[in-house]
Amino acid sequence: MNPVRELQNHGQAVWLDFLARGFIARGDLKHLVDNDGVRGVTSNPSIFEKAIGSSDEYDSAIARILDKGDRSVAGLYEQLAVEDIQHAADVLRPVYDRLHGADGFVSLEVSPYLANDTKATIVEAKRLWKSVDRKNLMIKVPATPEGLPAIRHLISEGISINITLLFSQKVYVEVAEAFLSGLQEYVRHGGDPSHVASVASFFVSRIDTAVDKQLDEKIAQANDPAEKARLTTLKGRIAIANARLAYQDYKRLFSSDDWKRLEAQGARPQRLLWASTGTKNKDYSDVLYVEELIGRDTVNTIPPATLEAFRDHGRLRDSLQENLDEARQALASLAEAGISLDAITRDLVKQGVQLFDDAADKLLGAVARKRAKILGSAxxxxxxxxxxxxxxxxxxxxxxxxxxxxxxxxxxHDKSVWTGADEDKWLGWLASPAAEFDRAADYEDYARRVKKQKFTDAVVLGMGGSSLGPEVLATTFAKTAGFPKLHVLDSTDPAQIRALEAAIDVARTVFIVSSKSGGTTEPNALKDYFHARVAKAIGADKAGHRFIAVTDPGSSLDKEATKLGYARTFHGDPAIGGRYSVLSPFGLVPAATAGINVTGLLRNALAMVRSCGxxxxxxxxxxxxxxxxxxxxxxxxxxxxxxxxxxxxxxxxxxxxxxxxxxxxxxxxxxxxxxxxxxxxxxxxxxxxxxxxxxxxxxxxxxxxxxxxxxxxxxxxxxxxxxxxxxxxxxxxxxxxxxxxxxxxxxGINPFDQPDVEAAKIRTRELTAAFEKTGRLPNEEPALSTARFDLYTDDVNARALREKGADGDLSSWLKAHFARTEPGDYVALLAYIARDDKHISDLQRMRLAVRDREKVATCAEFGPRFQHSTGQAYKGGPDSGVFLQITTDDARDLTIPGRKISFSVIKAAQARGDFDVLTRRGRRALRVHLKGDLRSGLSQLGDAITGALN
CATH class of the missing domain: 3.40.50.10490 (Glucose-6-phosphate isomerase like protein; domain 1)
Known part of the structure; x- marks a missing residue:
């Protein structure tokens, strides 16, 4: 006699609490079906984690899937799980057919992360039901408060459900009523209830583990030997008592008139399934939760070790309805002892969800590592x-x-991850690579149109996030044959603008005006300047066709692009901030214009999106x-x-x-x-x-x-x-x-706002407004004036520098300024001059001299572009910066068509606005204004810095 097989003669089905690919492929599952009469299989994240994470038997399957294209970690796991469930269902299909749908089921669980989300549970359950596409499938849904309405809804749509994480008699009744209500709804809409199956998985051993722990604490505290003995007799009895009384609820619910009407139409009862039947306490029999819960119309889902033990020495009897009065008395005694079974079962549901969460994390971590290993250098x-x-x-x-x-x-998009302010409104960058990949054909079509125009150059006119991403692409990728060379202009320095203009053929250049808000000063001024240049070169009626706008919908630039007849406007996502926008149209339009493979760029990016999923x-x-x-x-x-x-x-x-x-x-x-x-x-x-x-x-x-x-x-x-x-x-x-x-x-900050960048912009607008009103910027008094240099700072900084020895020459002021650095500080050189190779080299020499002497971090920045970048941290970050701003008189200015203000004036206002905010924030800041020839001025400044550091 095989005790496992004989259980079916007592009306109980045996399901296996285990699943693995090799176990199915080797025929082990079929052997248990044929020899032990196993009639079902359950799975959960813990089971799959052991199967996938603890061996290499899934490696070849993962490699096969990835060979057809990269997948998200969740998608990769789901495909593996669906395949395993399908294979197991196929092994059990003969059982299902022989029993006319009464058994032969395989269970697949919805993500444990959805345990508290009714709508998401319903959506995932329906998707999994469709993906597996097997009649003998059950979808596992937890018996959480949010799970109950999902169970009812899914049953009402004819989906077979295994309700899991069920501990309480009270909740079991709610589960059964949800099943009955859902089935009635299904029948009302013409469904055949004979195709709908369900089990209520009532967990057992975990209850004894939790109860015994509290009993042990009570026993340790008791002084009366009789009380100790009474409490001791309750150990190992509560889970079985709880299950036996739940079975009485089952008999009552499934003998009601409502049920009889459903049964007459072919409905099958929702069987109680005993789960967590592996013995946790070594003092108890290893087959305790099998032997004591044998009864008709029930299922026992048994882990492999317990199944082998029961096959070896299990004893059979109809035990489920034995000693019911003793069961009631045991639960009453537990309550008298001050232990709340209701509280324990509520905690067990929470713990069960967390344990499945933990197992899912381990499982997905294992899949992530295998994916990364197989993809390798991809x-x-x-x-x-x-x-x-x-x-x-x-x-x-x-x-x-x-x-x-x-x-x-x-x-x-949960803003509580950060400060709970408005962070949820700025997370469009998470989905942008996938969304833009779906639009890749549009970018490719646009690129073909650009190529047909035979442009020699393309120029991005933007600042900050609108310029720095495209600049990386322009400098990283070689020029693509047949496409224009990509340039980026993010300066108001007349010399830099003039140098760019000299490097291109305006008549054969396409300009990309890039601004999220459309109101940023620099791109607007550059747009006006180059629109006039293009109009002069090819005619005003054609000028608009050489411009592309990239902006948010409804911005002032969006409207002006329509008015001026721009060749095309690409709209960004208002939920993506500028610095997060490179994998959106703000980076991809310049890339496509230059002939960079946008599809490949995004495909590669999506690999990292999945790795960070x-x-x-x-x-x-x-x-x-x-x-x-x-x-x-x-x-x-x-x-x-x-x-x-x-x-x-x-x-x-x-x-x-x-x-x-x-x-x-x-x-x-x-x-x-x-x-x-x-x-x-x-x-x-x-x-x-x-x-x-x-x-x-x-x-x-x-x-x-x-x-x-x-x-x-x-x-x-x-x-x-x-x-x-x-x-x-x-x-x-x-x-x-x-x-x-x-x-x-x-x-602990909001990484998506930039309050101090806005402060500098406001101060700049105040200065430019003053210029437009009076024709000049407000006067400022230097702290020191020489033939070649003027030094500026506020009164607080001036006093501090003089106290450190600043007197009548530049070196003394620089020496005093650098002497204010402390360990952990940084020195930033902020130069409002043309950004070119020579000037970059000049600033590099200065910064390295400071680093090597003071042993502090250094920054070398060019204005105004850094105002939209590091300027935020310099003003709003830690007060550890020592700033040296460098300005100069421009040898030649550039006027802006239609404006009173020139580029030199804008740049000067930006420099002064930036400096004013630094000093108002109490930063250690000094401004050196170079007079006369810039080349010699920078050389002398470099010498003065070197001298000041010695």
Whole structure:
């Protein structure tokens, strides 16, 4: 006699609580069906985690799926699970057919993350039902308060349901009533109830584990031996008593008149299923929860070890209705002892959801790791080298985020991830790569039209997020044959504008005016200037056709583009801020114009989107890992994020610089990005540094690598990112967007606003308004004036500098200024001059002199472009900056058609507005104005800085 098989003679079906691909493929499941009479299979995240995460038997299946195209981690797991469920259902289909649909079921669970979401549970259950497409499928739905209406709804649509995480008699009655109500609804609409099956999975052993723990505490506290003995007799009895009394509810509910009417139409009862029947307490029989719960019209879902044990030594009897009075007395005694079974069962539901969440996290983490391993170099590789304390801190924070489901909340646009302000309105960048990929054909068609025009050049007129992303693309990708060369102009400096104009053929150039709001000063002035130039070159009636607008719907630029007859207007998503917009039309239109493969760029970006997806736990989520490390390092004082970009992607740091600074530098907090500061010896760096080294594979630099290792050995955190090729640049855009959003949450700020950028804009508008009214900017009095230099600052800074020795020459003021730096500070050179190779080199020499002497981080920025970037952090971030602004009189100005104001005046107003806000915020700031020839002035300034540092 086989006790397992004999259970069916007592009216009980045996289901197996286990599922794995190899188990099915080897014929093991069929063997249990044929020899033990197993009639069903259940699955859950814990089961799949053990099957997928603990072996390599799924590796080839994952590789096969990915060979046909990348998938999200959740999509990858779901395809594996659906295939396994289908295979198991096919093995059990003969049982289903032989029993005319009374048994032979396989269960697949909706995501445990949806346990408290009725609507999402319904949507996923219907999708899984359709995907598996097997009559002998049951969808598992938890018996949470939100699960009950989902159960009713799904039954009303003819979907077979396995209700899981059921502990309480009271909730069981609600579950059964939901089934009956749903079935009545289904029949009312003409459904055949004989096709609808359901089981109510009543959990057993977990109840004894929880009750016994409280009983042990009561026993330890009791002084009366008789009381100790009475409490001891309750151990190991409550779960069985609870289940037996639930079975009495089943008999009552399924003998009612309502049920008899349904049964007459072919309905099948919702059977009670005993779940969690593996014995947890070694003092109890290993087959306790099988032997004591044998009864008609029930199911026992048994884990493999318990099934083997029962086959070996299980004893059969109709036990389910035994000793019912004793069962009632046991529950009454438990209540008299002050232990609430209702409270325990409520907690067990919550714990059960959390345990399944935990298992799902482990499962999806395992799938994520396997996906990453199989894709290999198709995804940029990231390694974090952190000291033990920081590594422990990051791991702990990652676990906190995992347990709280914070990544899922982020993807669900939950503003509580940050400050609870308006962050939920600025998360369009999460979905942008996928949305734009669906529009890739439109970009390709646009690119073909551009190519037909035979333009020689394309110029982006924009600032901040509208310019820095396109600039990375312009400098990273070589010119595509047949397409225009891509340029970016984000300056009001007349010399820089004139240099750009000299480098292009205006008559054969397409201009991309890029502004989200349409009201930004710089692109509007540049637009007016170049529209006049184009009109002069090809005629006013044709000029508009050489312009493309990229802007948000309804903006002033949107309206003007229509008025001026622009060739095309691309609309951005108002839910995407400028610095997060590179994988939206603001980056993709310039890319398509230059003939860059937008489809490939987005396809690569989507690989990183999937790696950073909602379902990928923090420990395995590259964007989240980088963000946690940056944010926690910043909180510990390592707030100078030093970006080291290799030659092929040298401009990436300028884009990342803006993203980091403008997102995190506010409320006196933030990360200060350091871009373009060439790597020096480890001795030059303080404990405020966090290094990110990004390069493409094959760009080997032995000296650079040696310096990185020295930094690691000195205890500095170093993140290494290696892209397989420049084609993966889109991945890095998204990795950093996710990382900065996460870092903002760690810092406790809103990473999507920029209040201090707005402050500088307001002050600039005040100054330009004064010019338009009077014909000149307001007078300002220098703190020192010489033949070659004027120095400006506010009274507070002037007094502080004089106290440190500033007197009648430039060097003394610079010496006093740099003497104000402290460990953990940074020095920023803010030059309102043309940004060209020579001037970049000049500023590099100055900044490195400061770094090497003062051993502080340095920034070298060009205005006004940095105002839309690092300017936010300089004004709103930590008060650790020492600023030297550099201005000059322009040798030649440029007028703007239709305006009273010129580019020189705009630039001067921007510089003064920027400086005024710095000083009003109490920053240590000094402005040096170069007179006469700029080249000699910069040379003398460099000499003065060197002298001041000695």
């Amino acid at each position: 995804i940029g590789q990231q390694t974090l080298s952190l000291d033990p304390a920081m590594a422990k801190s990051v791991a702990a924070q990652a676990e906190d985020w995992r347990a709280a489901g914070t990544i899922r909340k982020l993807w669900q 909602a379902e990928v736990p923090p420990h395995d989520n590259p964007g989240v890992q980088l963000g946690l490390a940056m944010g926690l390092a910043g909180r510990e004082g390592r707030d100078k994020v030093t970006i080291l970009s290799s030659r092929k992607i040298a401009d990436f740091g300028a884009w990342a610089e803006q993203l980091i600074a403008e997102s995190t530098g506010k409320e006196g907090k933030g990360l200060i990005p350091i871009d373009g500061e060439s790597l020096g010896d480890a001795s030059l760096y303080g404990n405020d540094r966090f290094f990110v080294d990004i390069r493409t594979a094959g760009e080997d630099d032995a000296a650079h690598d040696e310096k990185l290792r020295a930094l690691e050995n000195a205890g500095h955190p170093v993140v290494r990112i290696v892209m397989n090729s420049i084609d993966q640049i889109g991945q890095e855009f998204f990795r950093f967007e996710m990382a900065v959003a996460v870092a903002g949450a760690i810092l």
